[in-house]
Structures are given as structure tokens and as C-alpha cells.
Amino acid sequence: MPPPPLELPLPRLQRWMQAVIEQPGEAGEAVESAAARAELDPAEIGRVILPSKTLTSVERVGVYQGMYLMRMVEALENDFPALAHFLGGERFAELVTAYVAAHPSRSYTLNRLGGHFPEFVRSFPGIRRRAFAADLARFEDLVTEVFDAPQSPAWPAEEIARIPEDAWERAVLRPVEALRLGSFGYPVNAYLQSVKDENHDHPPTGRKATRVVIYRKSYEIWRLELGRPAYAFLSALVRGRPFGKAVAQATQGIQGPAGEQVFRWLRDWVAEGMFTRVEVSVS
Amino acid sequence: MNPDARNRWNFPDLGVGIGLRTVHYAHILEKKPEVDFFEILSENYLDTGGRPLWVLDQVAERYPVVLHGVSLSIGSTDPLDFEYLRKLKNLADRTRARWVSDHLCWTGVSGRNTHDLLPMPLTEEALAHVAERVRTVSDFLERPLMLENASTYAEFAASSMPEWEFFGRLMEQADCGMLLDVNNVYVSAFNHGFDPKRYLDSIDPARVTQYHLAGHTHKGTHIVDTHNDHAIPEVWELYRHSVARTGNVSTLFEWDGDIPAFDVVHAEALRARAFRGEREEGRLAAAAS
Numbered sequence: 001m002p003p004p005p006l007e008l009p010l011p012r013l014q015r016w017m018q019a020v021i022e023q024p025g026e027a028g029e030a031v032e033s034a035a036a037r038a039e040l041d042p043a044e045i046g047r048v049i050l051p052s053k054t055l056t057s058v059e060r061v062g063v064y065q066g067m068y069l070m071r072m073v074e075a076l077e078n079d080f081p082a083l084a085h086f087l088g089g090e091r092f093a094e095l096v097t098a099y100v101a102a103h104p105s106r107s108y109t110l111n112r113l114g115g116h117f118p119e120f121v122r123s124f125p126g127i128r129r130r131a132f133a134a135d136l137a138r139f140e141d142l143v144t145e146v147f148d149a150p151q152s153p154a155w156p157a158e159e160i161a162r163i164p165e166d167a168w169e170r171a172v173l174r175p176v177e178a179l180r181l182g183s184f185g186y187p188v189n190a191y192l193q194s195v196k197d198e199n200h201d202h203p204p205t206g207r208k209a210t211r212v213v214i215y216r217k218s219y220e221i222w223r224l225e226l227g228r229p230a231y232a233f234l235s236a237l238v239r240g241r242p243f244g245k246a247v248a249q250a251t252q253g254i255q256g257p258a259g260e261q262v263f264r265w266l267r268d269w270v271a272e273g274m275f276t277r278v279e280v281s282v283s
Numbered sequence: 284m285n286p287d288a289r290n291r292w293n294f295p296d297l298g299v300g301i302g303l304r305t306v307h308y309a310h311i312l313e314k315k316p317e318v319d320f321f322e323i324l325s326e327n328y329l330d331t332g333g334r335p336l337w338v339l340d341q342v343a344e345r346y347p348v349v350l351h352g353v354s355l356s357i358g359s360t361d362p363l364d365f366e367y368l369r370k371l372k373n374l375a376d377r378t379r380a381r382w383v384s385d386h387l388c389w390t391g392v393s394g395r396n397t398h399d400l401l402p403m404p405l406t407e408e409a410l411a412h413v414a415e416r417v418r419t420v421s422d423f424l425e426r427p428l429m430l431e432n433a434s435t436y437a438e439f440a441a442s443s444m445p446e447w448e449f450f451g452r453l454m455e456q457a458d459c460g461m462l463l464d465v466n467n468v469y470v471s472a473f474n475h476g477f478d479p480k481r482y483l484d485s486i487d488p489a490r491v492t493q494y495h496l497a498g499h500t501h502k503g504t505h506i507v508d509t510h511n512d513h514a515i516p517e518v519w520e521l522y523r524h525s526v527a528r529t530g531n532v533s534t535l536f537e538w539d540g541d542i543p544a545f546d547v548v549h550a551e552a553l554r555a556r557a558f559r560g561e562r563e564e565g566r567l568a569a570a571a572s
Binding site: 002005006007008009010011013014015017018021022046047048049050052053054055057059060061063064067068071072075104105106107108109110111112146147148149150151177178216219220 | 326327329330331332333334336337354359360364367389391392393394395396397398399401404406408409412436437438439440441474475476503504505507
């Protein structure tokens with residue numbers, strides 16, 4: 001005779017099943033976890049989940065439990081391919097297991113599951129080259145943000161000539177929404193590119209200051225490394241500094257005809273569609 | 284509308300479609316293949332302003348589109364997420380979606396999402412709970428909700444009715460429709476030991492607005508709905524059996540794992556035509572109306 005069914009109220013039944021599913025390890029361990037036990041005595045499982053001809057009650061819940069972490073690993077691998085490659089499958093899976101325990105998905109979409117991943121990597125023990133791994137995670141997170149950011153129209157390059165010369169001093173350039181700037185201590189952009197190219201002869205991963213603008217053009221993601229002055233100039237513009245002040249700040253360390261240089265940068269960036277409009281206040 | 288439509292809402296038979304997947308974007312935009320309709324995974328387009336939405340806009344311009352979600356969590360005891368529903372409604376309007384579907388399942392509680400289609404206990408309590416939420420969602424979306432039968436791997440001892448009865452009563456009480464996944468019926472029938480034809484024969488044909496077909500993975504002890512292969516002959520036979528009851532209903536082939544070239548997926552979907560009889564004339568015209 002099978003044991004009589006145990007009719008858990010629906011909220012409790014769902015809390016129990018989720019507690020089991022979210023638990024790493026074997027299904028047998030998962031049903032014994034404190035979170036699962038808080039909802040159901042493991043000895044009662046047979047009264048909640050029927051066994052099949054081939055699977056026990058625990059094994060049947062285990063089908064869902066086994067797929068949960070696989071799904072989380074797959075989602076984060078998709079958003080952090082270079083980090084996953086750097087750490088290797090097993091270590092990356094361990095990292096994800098700990099991460100989703102601390103930061104489970106709270107959204108209808110997996111798109112931003114990795115929102116806390118960079119800070120988590122920075123503090124996760126046992127990762128080799130942790131500073132590099134954390135930089136890589138932060139970089140790939142920015143790429144994901146740019147991928148999903150709202151589309152904004154690009155300010156046409158021919159409009160540059162229409163701004164009166166004496167108005168540039170106070171002009172404020174507004175960046176498109178799909179643009180992020182990042183400054184890193186390691187060659188994260190080169191590493192990501194080598195992974196995308198499936199080039200296993202990766203660049204050296206020692207310390208190297210790397211400044212990158214990541215932006216979307218024609219619905220494709222572009223990553224452009226910048227020198228220190230160009231990065232400072234673009235950062236100032238993106239922060240909403242008036243053009244004149246941004247130029248003054250950026251040209252402090254530049255030898256030679258600095259004004260021509262910053263206008264070349266500006267033309268290039270406008271042509272790349274990095275700005276959506278220019279605001280010129282009435283003087 | 285299709286004069287042959289037999290369903291409760293007079294939804295048209297759109298023909299044989301496939302799911303819109305990222306790996307096929309370039310092919311679809313470049314080749315503009317003749318596809319009767321595309322089904323999109325709603326959540327993939329709710330929070331992005333990038334390439335996916337740009338591609339979807341072009342697809343929706345050219346093809347009929349239906350929305351299929353995985354995160355409505357209609358059976359959850361958490362409150363409904365009205366921000367999600369607002370975005371879903373906007374997406375349905377933007378794409379002129381012919382209908383909106385999700386699954387009879389729950390995906391998480393306590394504010395968390397496992398992103399899995401978890402099984403419902405088939406009880407009176409669960410039925411009343413889901414029916415009320417379906418009515419709320421349909422009112423909010425201002426369109427009837429279609430629910431798919433998910434593949435299930437666990438059965439609750441407290442269940443007091445079979446899934447087909449639960450579905451039948453739910454559809455009556457909440458006035459919703461069914462996206463009948465024939466592969467899922469086959470998978471669940473194997474996992475739980477029931478007769479799949481009994482399931483199919485118990486569903487009110489007037490409530491079936493769409494079919495799903497897919498491949499699965501047999502693990503020996505159970506079957507997992509993996510969508511990573513061709514459908515097996517037994518599933519096609521069940522489809523033939525069900526179509527004989529419902530008449531031709533919009534049919535979609537799902538392929539989500541190890542996705543092959545577009546033409547392979549489309550060819551697999553088009554096999555459905557052989558099981559749909561000779562009722563194809565006028566289908567495209569009806570879909571365009």
C-alpha cells in the first residue's frame with residue numbers, strides 16, 4: 001500500500017520544490033538541505049511526489065534540480081564567454097553555483113542574471129589570477145549592457161559643420177544609450193577577441209592599462225581601445241562636460257597641436273555614431 | 284479570418300511555422316524564406332533595444348507572428364508581475380501578434396525565478412488559483428491567453444485529476460485556449476505511464492489554437508523535452524491523430540538545442556503538411572487578412 005498523500009498547501013509545496021531545485025549537489029542531498037527541510041521532512045517525500053516505474057520520488061524531483069544549475073551556467077557562459085574560457089568549464093560552473101546561491105534570478109529574463117557577477121568574481125576565493133578575472137567579468141558585463149541598451153539615433157557627421165565655431169566652447173554632446181566606457185588594469189579586450197576568434201594563442205594577460213569604449217553601430221557591438229588622453233576626453237564628454245572644458249582637460253598632457261587632435265577624435269567618434277545630439281545653450 | 288477555423292476565437296490556421304532563433308537571423312533577413320509564421324520567445328525581446336528587436340520588427344513586418352512566453356508563471360503563488368505583463372502587451376501590439384501563449388506551470392516563488400516550467404499539482408486548489416490568474420491576465424492583455432501543456436517529470440501524490448481534465452476545466456472556467464504540444468503529451472505519457480491518445484481525445488478541439496512539435500531525449504528511465512532533434516515517428520502519429528479531431532490548426536516545430544541550419548529546421552516543420560491533409564489552399568491568404 002502506498003502511503004496516503006500529503007496535501008501541502010500550494011505556497012508551501014512550491015517553496016519546498018524550489019528549495020530542492022536550487023540546491024547544488026545530488027538530489028538526495030538537496031532534499032535534506034535546511035531550506036528544503038524547513039518545508040518538508042525528507043521522510044515524507046513519497047507522500048508528496050509519486051515514484052514512477054523507473055524513478056524514485058527523489059529522483060523525479062532531481063530531474064528538475066539537475067537542470068537548474070545547467071541552465072544558469074549556460075546563461076552566464078553566454079554573457080561571459082571569455083571568463084568561462086579563462087577559468088575552464090569546471091571552475092566556471094563552481095563559480096556560477098556559488099553566484100546563483102547568493103544572487104538567484106529575480107527577473108522574468110536571464111538577460112541581466114550576471115548583473116552582480118563582476119563584484120562577485122572579485123571576492124570569490126580560489127580563482128587564479130582573480131584581478132584579471134574580475135576585470136574580464138566587468139568588461140563582458142559592459143558588453144552585455146551595450147547589447148541590450150535602447151536604440152538611439154546617431155547624430156549625423158555632417159551636422160558638425162553646422163555648429164557655429166563660437167558655440168563649440170559650451171556645446172554638450174550627448175552619447176547614444178548603447179555606449180559604455182571602461183578602464184581596466186589588464187588586456188581584457190585583446191583576450192575577449194582571442195576567444196571570439198577561437199585563437200588559443202592568447203595575448204599575455206599580465207598587467208596592462210586598457211581603456212575601451214564599447215558601443216553599438218548598425219546593431220553590431222564595437223570595441224575600440226583608446227589611449228589615455230582620448231579616453232579622458234571621451235569620458236568628459238560622456239559625463240556631460242561642455243566641449244571646451246573637456247578639451248582643456250584632455251589636452252593638458254598632449255604635445256603639439258592638441259586642438260587638431262581632439263577634433264580628429266571628435267569627427268571619428270561622431271562618424272562611429274557615438275553621439276545622439278549636441279546641445280548648445282544660448283550664451 | 285480563415286473560414287475553416289473551428290476554434291473558440293476563430294483564430295486562423297496560419298499554417299506551419301518555426302521559432303525565430305538568433306542563429307537564423309542573418310539567413311531570414313537575407314533570404315526572406317517562405318515561412319507561414321514565426322513564433323517568438325517573448326522574454327527575449329522585452330528588455331532589449333538592440334539587434335533582436337530590430338530583427339523582430341522586420342520579421343513582424345513580413346510574417347505573421349505569435350508570442351510564446353516562458354516566465355508568466357501562471358501557477359505560482361507569488362503575485363502576478365504586472366510590469367512584465369505591461370511589456371508583454373506592448374510587444375504583442377508592436378508585432379501585431381496573432382495570439383499570446385505561455386505554459387501551464389510555475390517558474391518560481393519568493394520573488395525568484397528558476398527559469399524552468401515546473402509542474403502543478405492537479406488539485407481543486409490549484410485549479411481555482413490558476414483559473415483566477417488566467418482571467419486576470421486575459422483582462423490585462425485584452426486578449427485570450429493560450430496555455431501550453433508542459434512536459435512533466437514529477438507527479439504529485441495529492442493530484443485528484445488527470446492533466447487533461449485539469450486543462451479542460453481550466454479552459455472552461457477561465458475561457459482560455461490551448462497550445463497543444465504533442466511531443467509534451469508523448470513525453471509526459473511515457474514519464475507517468477498514461478495513454479497519450481486518451482489525453483488528446485479528451486481535449487476540446489474548439490479550444491486548440493496551436494500545435495507544437497519537437498524532438499526529445501530518451502534517458503532510458505525517463506524522457507526529457509530537449510527540443511534538440513527531429514520529432515520521432517510516434518509523435519508525428521499522435522499529431523495526425525489529433526489533427527483528425529481538431530482540423531488543421533497552426534503548427535510550429537520547436538528546435539532550441541544544437542540548432543541546425545535554418546533549412547533543416549524548416550524542412551522538419553514542413554513535414555507537418557503531410558499530416559494536415561489537403562486543406563492548404565487559402566491558408567496564406569487567410570493569414571494575411
